[in-house]
Amino acid sequence: MIVDDERINVALITSYLSETYDIIAASNGEDALKIVKTESPDLILLDVVMPGMDGFEVCKIIKQDYKLDFIPIIMLTALTSRNDHQKGIEVGADDFLKKPADKFELNEKIRALLRIKEQHDSLLTDRNKAYEYLDCVGVLIAVLDKNYKLIHINKKGADILGYKRENIINRDWLDLFVAETYVEHVKSKYDKLLKKGKSNSPEYHEYPIMTLTRKERLFRWYDSVRTDEEHNITSILISGEDITEKRKDEIKLMEYANKLKHSNDLKDLFTDVLRHDLLNPAGLIKSFTEILEEKNPSDEQKRIIDNIKKSNLKLIELIEDAAHLAKLESMEEMVFVRTELGPIIRDTIESFTPEIEHKGIKVDMLSGISYPVLANPMIQGVFSNLLSNAIKYSPDSTIIRIKVDDVGDKWKVNITDQGDGIPDKDKAAVFDRFNRLHKDNIKGNGIGLAIVKRITDLHGESVGVNDNPEGKGSIFWFTLKKAQK
Structure with a gap:
């Protein structure tokens, strides 16, 4: 961008640069400021002596705007006094050229300043990407200077605090945000962190902060120092997780x-x-x-x-x-041993002989085939409770069948009765003592079947009940792991 009230000067410089650069021009300071804000030029060639606002004032305004302050400005002037040069430095000019400008010198100065600006823009892009990332994370992330003033905070952090970011930058973190009773404690932590020099690992601690509405929120903080190229501490990076609800x-x-x-x-x-x-x-x-x-x-x-x-x-x-x-x-676990199902079942049936004979019930038991299983001796409690229920709720002179099916790596034991059966809607609850307290249509106190369920659970096995396909009654079944022969 060329800013000069003399058209001939603009034309001359344009002829020098138009083959390499896109040129825009302004004839006075007021127009220049408007164009700078809309066009954001990569470099400004600025005349000093102009009607109205002179070049020094234009340069000062641009350099005071944080969005424009890194646009390189070369001041073109016929003024050569030391005071004029010093004034240009004070308002932020990056370089000077005496009018009329030499083409070679002008090109070299422009290339040098544009290289610097390109590096700055690259760093700025990387910084903005980092800030965008910080805005996406779900924790409060902020940077404090060595006086504990807030110099950056991510969007999530500002939202948590209830402030707009621009309203809290450069505010004292301890004074504005830390709960009063914790200020000395936190200051002591940060003072020690700054004295340590380069930190090898984040510092972890907890303290509450105050939101805009003065509501206290408890945070877990991870703090580390930031250093320059000489490893001098420049600031403290703090990241905080709101643990109020978690606590x-x-x-x-x-x-x-x-x-x-x-x-x-x-x-x-x-x-x-x-x-x-x-x-x-x-x-x-x-x-x-x-x-x-x-x-x-x-x-x-x-x-x-x-x-x-x-x-x-x-x-x-x-x-x-x-x-x-x-x-x-x-109990949380059981010890399992190799045992045979046949003797366990026969012993259980024998123990109920008086009840079986009293009701005239016939028990059709399994044959003499070997059924080796891995089980705890408590497994007899499963047989005992299921057979007891079958006898108790079967009509007189009926048949109870006990059958063992081969289902791969397990045996499935079935005990079939000819009793009243169990409705489908109650089958899932029949083994749960606590779900059966008010089940009027399920007979018994439920403790026996709860014992059956618990023992099979401890074995890591399954238990259930189906309808008897041959008529009235139920089939109670459970599985046991086969033992290797």
């Missing part, structure tokens, strides 16, 4: 953990009560009913004693099952 959640989680521990303590206490304090009176009731049976009671008394015995046996079974489930719930 609230941590406190809630800690409170919940304490409540959970208290709940577990109560659960352990209740389990001990089940095993000892409740089981002992139930045992005494059982003993007293046996004594009463020996006293030649009347028929009515026998009926009452028999009802007491049955109710007490149910109570003892419930207490023992609840204690057993509590023990299983506290």
